[in-house]
Structure formats: structure tokens, C-alpha cells
Amino acid sequence: MKRWGEAFYDDSAITGETVVERAQIAVIMTDRFSHLRYWNAYARDLFGFVDGRDPLGTSFLDIGIHESDRERAAQLARRVLKGETWEGTFGVVRADATWMHIRAQAVPVRDEQGAVEGMAIFAYEAMRSGRVEEQYGLLERIGDRLAGSLRYDGALKAVAETLVPQFADHCFIDLYDGDRLVRRVSMHAEGWSPPPGTWPDVGQEVRYPERNVAALAMRRLEAIAVDDLSYPPGSLDEGSARAVEQVGVSSAVAAPLRARGELLGVLTLALSRLTPRDKTSYDGFDRDLVGAVAGRVALAIDNARLFEEERSTALAFQNSLLPNTFPSFDGLSIAHRYVPARPLEAQGRGVQTQVGGDFYDVIPLSAGRVGIVIGDVEGRGPHAAAVMGQLRAALRAFAQADREPADILRELDEWVRRLGVPDGTGGTWVPSVSCLYMVYDAWSRELSYANAGHLPPLLISGGEVTPLALEVTDSLLGVKTRGVPYDEAIYHQADLTLPAGATLLLYTDGLVDRRPVGGGTADEERALHRLRERVRTVADSDVERIADVALGAVPGENDDDTALLVVRTHPDELALREGRFVAEAPTVAEARHLAAATFKEWGMDAGQAELACLLVSEIVTNVVIHATPHPVRREFTADGVVDSADPLGGLSLAGGADDDFSEDWSDLLEEVAEASDEAPEQTRFLLRLRRGASSVWVEVFDDDLRLPRIRSAGADDEGGRGLYLVDQLADRWGSRPTPTGKAVWFEISMKGD
Secondary structure, three states: OOOOOOOOOOOEEEHHHHHHOOOOOOEEEEEEEEEEEOOOOHHHHHOOOOOOOOOOEOOOOOEEEEEEEEEEEEEHHHHHHOOOOOOEEEEEEEOHHHHHHEEEEEEEEEOOOOOOEEEEEEEEEOOOOOOOOHHHHHHHHHHHHHHHOOOHHHHHHHHHHHHHOOOEEEEEEEEEEEEEEEEEEEEEEHHHHOOOOOOOOOOOOOOOOOOOOHHHHHHHHOOEEEEOOOOOOOOOHHHHHHHHHHHHOOEEEEEEEEEEEEEEEEEEEEEOOOOOOOOOOOOHHHHHHHHHHHHHHHHHHHHHHHHHHHHHHHHHHHHHHOOOOOOOOOOEEEEEEEEEEEEEEEOOOEEEEEOEEEEEEEOHHHHHHHEEEEEEEEEOOHHHHHHHHHHHHHHHHHHHOOHHHHHHHHHHHHHOOOOOOEOOOOOEEEOOOEEEEEEEEEEEEEEEEEEOOOOOOOEEEOOOEEOOOOOOOEEOOOOOOOOOOOOOOOOOEEEOOOOOOEEEEEEOOOHHEOOOOOOOOOOOHHHHHHHHHHHOOOOOOOOOHHHHHHHHHOOOOOOEEEEEEEEEOOOOOOOOOEEEEEOOOOOHHHHHHHHHHHHOOOOOOOHHHHHHHHHHHHHHHHHHHHHHHOOOOEEOOOOEEEEOOOOOOOOOOOOOOOOOOOOHHHHHHHHHHHHHHOOOOOOOOOOOOOEEEEEEEEEEOOOOOOOOOOOOOOOOOOOOHHHHHHHHHHEEEEEEEEEEEEEEEEEEEEOOO
């Protein structure tokens, strides 16, 4: 034969095309773009081309090359089309979903001028002939599969898929769980399954007879091959014997899974009549090969277990730094999610557990107000999680002191810069942090916020999903602003009003910054559009449903962790009553009367209402005493307590006129009333009452900038116990600065115990 289609000199000779069609080896030819131009009948059977579908013009990579080997096959094509030859093994998934390994040889095809115009590929099913070079290729394949995963369940399955059916008809991997040996993998050729009561299934405990090949391998800590499983007696139990007889097991080899001096389990392979093969028994070389495979598998299992332990520890650490549940907040429904990033396994930076610094929180503030925060610390790993934990703790402390949002971000910026670590070049690496902090008042629906470079939340209202219009957005925490001194970061604050029944979806960038599964780069704009479209379909659902849909809205690999917070405002108005009074002695009774009437209208228990009215009297009395133009000064001297008018118009305590004042003294009201007659102008205060689902909040606003504090009254003191009573009898109490003065507040339950 000279060329395809040309006959020998004998008229009875067959053509070259006929020879190729009848050859028991797959022959495939492609053009220089790797598109199929020719294939013989054996190739059609080997690769499982579907009848009726013409693969002409199909890419060589699309004829069933397994995803894990597509890059290897692409390298094959590139090398051959450069004029080189190639030989190797890769996995193929046939059209009927069966799996096999293919041994391939590829050579360039040249035109008459010598230019490469395509390639010819000769392939056959690997590892059934027992050739040594193919078995060494098996070891290489297993090493590649094990290196591609750090989760041992997936790694074990990959090993079994590599071994069955090319090297074995049955594969068992059993691992110790404490003192119990448990089956983790049970894979068989041709989709066969062991009958019930024969071989243990995955997840079941395995008890090998003392003389079983697997038991011997674990006891001797070496690989063992046998040709007759019925000998010696006692090597099989009754159930295993039935399975061995049913499939005709002809040979088996077992190897201990041992890593770092610890026995982890056993790997067992067996040949049977499930598949036809030239070699029906394992020899000494096969035994050594399986021993080498078991060594790699054991090391991969141990590494995977260590990684899972490290990852679970890191996740437990991070989850302990994030809130698991939130208390009920009046006027709000809340859902939250945290999803860690997938492990980094092959991205050039080594293996990382991928815990990160994303955080969220909902903080109860004074008088039913709520602080809402979401943020993201730069970087990944335990350091980022540690920074996040410290930052969240500091933020909670600042927030519960009723600081303004902009003030809190200024404090946090300084805090973040103190968390810097040496960068190895003599400088300091300071993590950058995005943070959005908002204060929401459910009674007025007002939202005050400051933003350190975080993504704006999505506003869900009226069936539409749009980014919340944030008027101010400043630089990240820990980042020096150009033109501004490093220690003078500026953060601004703004206010807006939310519509009734509106929902806010707060999230970190891990929700939208996801790589496509098939490769490529993330398209954040497209992802955000998809997120808005998916959320719009469930805009009327509850917050838990919105959170679930938002998490799954953007497909792709999550290389960054994700924090998600869904906050919905209630459509109903919350009860509120206000009264403005002149700061003079007679108004204490007026304020108390307003409170008593309101508490009765709201259905408060009589005992709780009486107690609340007492506390209203105490904090209002404080305001009357200390907010009058000529307040009384009480001095503690060696000669006793001396009351006098303050010529400076302020309260003078041990620390001076600008110190925080102590609680009220009711015996001074008469002197205050006399002094108020001479006042050139009247000072007013505001009493605000709020009703929640189970509590009432009382606030008193005045124009005095000094915050109250509790002091210890002596046994003979007539006053000095006002705020002490508030502290002991109220559920919570506190004070906070306002733009024009301060507010003193307390919370008390509507129902008694």
C-alpha cells in the first residue's frame, strides 16, 4: 500500500482506507485548528460518538475530553501543530456517560510543501493490557488528581475513578473513624452494585476476617496481592464470599493507607469478570504499584484532613466573631447570611483557608434606635478575621455610646491604623476597610449614615430594586486621602427617610465579584444587574427568602467571602407622643401627667406605669435643676454641704463648671423656682414617649451639653439618688449628645413580671 485509496500491485489487495477503517485502534485527523476532519470506525466506538450526530468540524477538545484533562489535550494540540510528536494518557467521558482513560499518540500531518496542516491521533483504551509504561502513567494520573483537591472525599472518588475500570473492576477505600473502620469509597465497573448483605456499603462499618487480604495488609503494613480469595480458609466472611462468587473475582491487592506513622485505613482493588481484559491477576509489579498509589493517597488524605481541620477552626473562629442571632427590633425584620470563600487550591499563592474579614451587625441603641453596619477588611486568612473581630468590637463600643455615624468612622479609622503590621521592608502594612454605618429610627423612618467606601445597599420598594442614593461616600478606613494629612481623615454624615415597608439589601463585594465557572474574569456590573433582576422577582417575599435568592443570584466561583444583611421596615406607624415644657418646677407634674395618660392609653400594666412615671419625674427633675439659667451649685466642703447660686450660670462640681453633672436633688426645686423668676428667658425641654411591641422608651431632650452621671449619695443626704433609681428600676438607661444638647432616656417593659 502506497497511499490511502491506492491498492497493492495485486488486484486482490484492499485499499489503505479499508485498512484504516478496520484497524483496532482509533484514528482521528484534525486540521490546523484542531477541528475533526476524519475518524475511523474504532474511534467512533471508543469515544462513543452518538449515532446520527456528525462530529465533522467539532473541536478535538469537545469529543469527550474530561474537564480535568482539557488543558493537557490543548497542550497536545499546540505541540503537535508546531511539528512535535506527543504521547500521553487522558480521561474521556463518552456520550453514554461512561468513563475511561485513553492512551494517545499524536503526530503532525504535513502538506506537500512540508507545512503542518493538521495532526493525526492514534488512541486506544489504556491500562487494560498490563503494559508497564501504562501503569507508570497511572501513577502519574493519580498524582495529578490528588494534587487537584484538598477535600479528601472528592480526592478519594477521583482516585477510584482513575483505577476503575482501567486497572481494577472493584475499588474499596476504608478509613478509620476513631476505632471503627468505615467504608468511604465503593466503586465497581459497568455500574454493578453489590447485592444487599454482601460487601458493606459506603458509610457502613467494615469488619475484615483476620486472614483477609485487607486485614493482613494493615497488620503487616505492606501491600499484599492474592490470586485465590477462597484460600486460605477464613479470609472471607459469608456475605463477601457470595459477592466474590457472583462476579468471579480472580485477584485482589490491598495496601495500607499510612501517613506520618499513622495507619489511616486500607485500599483494596480486585479483578473480576465484569470487564474483559488480557490480564486477570495481579503480579508483584502491580502489588508494588498499588503500594505506591496507597502512599500517595494516604498523604493526600492526611493533608486534606489537616486542611479541613484548619479550615473548620478558622471558620469557627470567624463565626464566633459574627452574630448568630439578633434580638427583635421594633419596626424591623432582619435576615443575615455569611458564606466563606471556597479554598484557594491552585492560584499561585499556596493553599489558603479563605476565611475573610467581611462583617455585619445590628446594634440596639438608645430609645429603640438601631445601628446597622456592614464592612469588609482587606485580605483573607486569620489576620483579616482577627482585624474584623477587633474592629467590630470597637464599633459596637462606639455605637452603644451613641456616637454619631461620622464620629464613629473617624474613631474606627484611627483604630484600623493602629492594627498595622510590619510589611518586611521597614514599613507598616495597614489593612484597608470598607464600612457603612447607619442609624435607623423606626418611629420617624429617618436614616443617618456615614460611608467609608462601601458598596451602596439595594433599596427594595414598590416592586423596584435600585441602589440606595447615598449622598456622601468617603475613603476606606486606614487609607490616606490624597492632599489630607494621614491622621486627619475626614468622614461626612447625611440623612435620608426610608419609604414605609422599604427593604435594604446590604452586601459585600463577594456577592457580585464572582468568576464564571468556565473561566474568565468577573463582570461586576453584569452581576449587579443580575442580582437586581433576581431580587425583584421576590421583592414581596419575606426577608429570609430575599436573602436566599440574593446568595444564589450570581453564579460563579466565590473567591471572596460574602456577608449579607436584609433589613425591612414595617409599613405601620409606631406609637409616639411628645410634649414640650418650660424648664421650671411646676412642669415636672405636667410632664408626669402626660406620661401617665399616655401609658394608660397604650395599655401598660398599672404597676409598670406607676414605676415609669416615677422615673419620668426623676429625669425631668434633673433637667429642671440643671437646664435653668441660674442653676444651684452644691459644693462638698470640709464644713459640710453648701448650696449656692452659680454666678457663672453653670453647675460647679469637684472637677469644675464643665464637668458632667450628678443626678438631681429634689430639695433644690424650690430654690430653682425662685431663681427662675429672675431668668431673662425661659429654657424648654422635650419629653418624647415611644411604644414598642413590649417596651416603652422615654426620652428627655434639653440644651445642656453636659451628660449626667451617677454618684453615690451618703446615708444622710436628702438627694443624690435620682439616677441611681433609674439605673436600678429601668431595663436600660443612658444619655447621648445631640446637635443642640443632650438626651437622657430609659427603657421599661410594658408588662410586669
